[in-house]
Amino acid sequence: MHRKCSEHRPSCEYCSSTGKECSYDKALRWGGRSFKKSCFGQVLSSGAVVKQSHNTTTAASSNASYSNSFVYGPGNGQTSTRIATAPSLLENTPFSESSVVTEGGLVDSPSSFSDFSHDPTTIAPSDSTHDASPGGLSITSPSAFTTATSNDLGRDHDADVELLPYPATPDSTDERSCSDLVIDFGLQKTSSPIDVILNPDWLPWLSNVDRSLLNHFTLTVSSYLSLHHAMQNDFCTVLLPMALDTSHGTHLLSAILGLAAIHQISLGSYNDEAYLAQLRYTSLQQLRLQSVGQNAAVDEQSIATALTLCLCDILAGGEKPKSWRLHLQGAATMIRNYFTMHPPDSGNILVLWRWWKSMQSLSILLGNPTPRLNEKPVLTLAPAGASDYIDIYDGFSTKLPPVFEELDMLHAESQALERLEVKLGEDGAVEILRNAHSTRCEALLAKIGGMIDNPVTELDPASSADTQPEPASDYFSLNEAYHLAVMLQVYQRAMNVSVSDDRVQDLVERGIKCLSGITIYEFASPGVATLQPLFIFGCASLRDQDKQFVMGWIDRMRTTYSLRNTDSARDFLLELWRKRDSMGSTGAQYQYHQLLCTY
Numbered sequence: 001m002h003r004k005c006s007e008h009r010p011s012c013e014y015c016s017s018t019g020k021e022c023s024y025d026k027a028l029r030w031g032g033r034s035f036k037k038s039c040f041g042q043v044l045s046s047g048a049v050v051k052q053s054h055n056t057t058t059a060a061s062s063n064a065s066y067s068n069s070f071v072y073g074p075g076n077g078q079t080s081t082r083i084a085t086a087p088s089l090l091e092n093t094p095f096s097e098s099s100v101v102t103e104g105g106l107v108d109s110p111s112s113f114s115d116f117s118h119d120p121t122t123i124a125p126s127d128s129t130h131d132a133s134p135g136g137l138s139i140t141s142p143s144a145f146t147t148a149t150s151n152d153l154g155r156d157h158d159a160d161v162e163l164l165p166y167p168a169t170p171d172s173t174d175e176r177s178c179s180d181l182v183i184d185f186g187l188q189k190t191s192s193p194i195d196v197i198l199n200p201d202w203l204p205w206l207s208n209v210d211r212s213l214l215n216h217f218t219l220t221v222s223s224y225l226s227l228h229h230a231m232q233n234d235f236c237t238v239l240l241p242m243a244l245d246t247s248h249g250t251h252l253l254s255a256i257l258g259l260a261a262i263h264q265i266s267l268g269s270y271n272d273e274a275y276l277a278q279l280r281y282t283s284l285q286q287l288r289l290q291s292v293g294q295n296a297a298v299d300e301q302s303i304a305t306a307l308t309l310c311l312c313d314i315l316a317g318g319e320k321p322k323s324w325r326l327h328l329q330g331a332a333t334m335i336r337n338y339f340t341m342h343p344p345d346s347g348n349i350l351v352l353w354r355w356w357k358s359m360q361s362l363s364i365l366l367g368n369p370t371p372r373l374n375e376k377p378v379l380t381l382a383p384a385g386a387s388d389y390i391d392i393y394d395g396f397s398t399k400l401p402p403v404f405e406e407l408d409m410l411h412a413e414s415q416a417l418e419r420l421e422v423k424l425g426e427d428g429a430v431e432i433l434r435n436a437h438s439t440r441c442e443a444l445l446a447k448i449g450g451m452i453d454n455p456v457t458e459l460d461p462a463s464s465a466d467t468q469p470e471p472a473s474d475y476f477s478l479n480e481a482y483h484l485a486v487m488l489q490v491y492q493r494a495m496n497v498s499v500s501d502d503r504v505q506d507l508v509e510r511g512i513k514c515l516s517g518i519t520i521y522e523f524a525s526p527g528v529a530t531l532q533p534l535f536i537f538g539c540a541s542l543r544d545q546d547k548q549f550v551m552g553w554i555d556r557m558r559t560t561y562s563l564r565n566t567d568s569a570r571d572f573l574l575e576l577w578r579k580r581d582s583m584g585s586t587g588a589q590y591q592y593h594q595l596l597c598t599y
Contacts, residue, residue, distance in 0.1 A: 444494075511536075
């Protein structure tokens with residue numbers, strides 16, 4: 001007669017009355033019977049191993065009746081099949097795609113079972129592969145993934161349940177019940193243990209290549225784009241979760257993987273240009289399909305994608321010289337619409353706004369064409385009355401971006417006056433406008449000079465909780481270098497002063513001295529942002545020693561960061577210097593923005 005256990009501890013009523021030893025353990029069972037008696041248990045105890053079958057057509061035809069009969073293999077969404085093969089048939093087969101067995105299923109392993117690392121950072125290869133041709137992309141939505149995940153493995157391994165070992169020989173020798181797994185070999189004993197790997201995979205819906213690229217972006221690319229660890233942390237904590245949420249598409253994930261691939265190509269460790277082209281194409285096409293303005297999360301993903309694509313085109317080394325400007329303008333439009341449709345109370349939009357603001361400021365500083373005045377977005381999230389500080393997204397004081405805008409306006413005025421002088425000649429009205437323009441330029445130079453004499457010495461509040469290994473003096477030197485670069489831009493772009501002018505050469509010398517005091521590290525640091533002021537100083541350099549310093553610094557940045565925009569800067573400067581040399585005595589009048597307009 002069956003009676004319910006009273007569950008008294010340490011011994012229940014029945015065991016106490018009969019004198020039996022009371023136990024609360026329960027042996028795990030698979031499929032209603034012990035694992036050692038199952039088909040799979042018999043195969044494993046015989047010494048069989050599992051290999052990847054590349055001839056899926058043959059395997060499917062020879063085992064058609066068993067194609068969906070076993071639950072440990074890949075899900076129905078997988079294109080590959082797994083077959084068990086006798087060890088004697090695999091003596092000359094390298095185990096580059098072998099597998100090991102866990103409680104949750106089959107997982108690919110490295111070259112041998114015994115050499116597998118149990119380090120938690122080990123990335124177990126997934127079954128998914130990708131086609132490098134532009135015909136298709138390997139990234140799949142995680143919702144479509146059907147094989148056992150790490151969460152499933154965690155449920156199978158409860159801390160309160162003991163996994164019982166099974167003997168090397170099965171209890172039953174009914175080989176016919178295992179005919180769907182065994183292919184013409186006799187049962188053999190083996191003394192080799194079966195390695196059990198818990199949580200062997202992460203992001204199993206991504207291919208090995210995609211996971212490697214994502215890891216490269218997280219550890220390397222993000223640091224080479226950041227002036228501070230806090231900025232790198234913002235990139236990783238904001239961009240990665242948004243990218244891995246593929247419920248609205250893989251446009252951001254594709255852009256991030258493409259950015260990592262571009263950097264690896266510049267390192268020489270990756271050469272799949274076809275897959276890179278497919279990533280960028282997929283990102284752009286899916287971005288065009290997004291319904292902007294309806295959902296804040298979707299809008300944030302779209303803004304992040306546009307900014308990432310902008311960086312892709314910049315770091316690709318000028319393959320598409322003007323496309324990055326379109327992405328930057330597109331991001332500005334989406335941010336403006338975001339502020340109209342949604343309250344800016346998300347931490348994500350704050351990071352994206354700061355990222356856009358930094359790139360937009362540098363674009364204006366370097367003299368790139370900007371949108372028409374009525375199309376410029378007025379975007380600000382800075383609280384009114386906030387004290388000034390050195391922004392870790394920019395590398396310069398928060399006082400400086402308004403100066404960039406004023407410089408851009410003066411440059412537009414200068415170009416308009418030149419057209420009027422050509423059209424009207426010696427006209428009194430034009431002369432009045434020219435004098436007023438010169439007065440505003442001198443006032444801006446005096447304003448910047450006052451900012452240099454009384455510099456901002458407070459670092460970004462976001463960096464206060466983060467300990468930086470490099471000294472704060474690097475940020476102060478970089479801030480001063482940017483101020484000197486802006487003064488140079490006023491002389492060259494707004495006032496059209498010759499580069500041979502003593503005022504210009506004095507600024508070049510001071511700027512190079514500031515940069516020489518900055519250390520270039522192989523991690524997030526101010527050295528990352530030295531290329532922009534260095535480029536401006538190089539455009540105004542006439543002395544050989546100044547040119548040598550500029551070229552040497554660019555080479556150091558190329559060696560340290562392997563960013564291909566350094567190659568673009570070097571090629572532009574060499575062409576500019578050759579152009580001036582070929583023009584002789586009039587070469588000093590040739591301004592760099594005249595050459596920039598041809599790019």
